[in-house]
Amino acid sequence: MAKVASAAAETVPYFMVTNLARTLKELQERNIWVIGTSGDADKHLYQVDLKGPVALVLGAEGDGMRQLTRKTCDELISIPMQGAVESLNVSVASGVCLYEAVRQRQAQ
Numbered sequence: 001m002a003k004v005a006s007a008a009a010e011t012v013p014y015f016m017v018t019n020l021a022r023t024l025k026e027l028q029e030r031n032i033w034v035i036g037t038s039g040d041a042d043k044h045l046y047q048v049d050l051k052g053p054v055a056l057v058l059g060a061e062g063d064g065m066r067q068l069t070r071k072t073c074d075e076l077i078s079i080p081m082q083g084a085v086e087s088l089n090v091s092v093a094s095g096v097c098l099y100e101a102v103r104q105r106q107a108q
Contacts, residue, residue: 020057024072027055036065036073037097039087044078050101051108058090058097 017023024034035048036057057073059065070076079088079096088096 020066021068021072024055024057024069028074034072034074036070036076037079037093038064038070038076039078041076041078043075044080045097045100046080048075048077050097050104054101056094056097056101058093061090 015023028034030053032053032055034055034057035050037045037059057065057069059069064070065073079093081087087093
């Protein structure tokens with residue numbers, strides 16, 4: 001059972017998997033670009049093309065992504081921060097990334 005605000009679990013596809021690295025490799029084999037978020041990435045969210053088939057990987061709050069998951073990603077990006085804010089919780093980071101993907105796709 002999932003409890004998500006505004007019934008998002010019924011409208012946004014999500015998958016529960018037992019081996020994330022293997023699943024990411026399977027997505028890559030299907031030509032889905034795997035993009036992970038990391039505070040130390042060289043490229044940021046607004047510099048990457050999100051118009052094609054992409055899988056966004058966001059790490060756990062505090063710990064971030066596991067090393068194998070990080071290495072499996074095709075690309076790592078950061079979310080630009082301003083002021084004293086160093087990071088966002090995973091739900092906010094997800095919303096920011098998904099909104100940018102929608103924005104780019106509507107601009108096509």
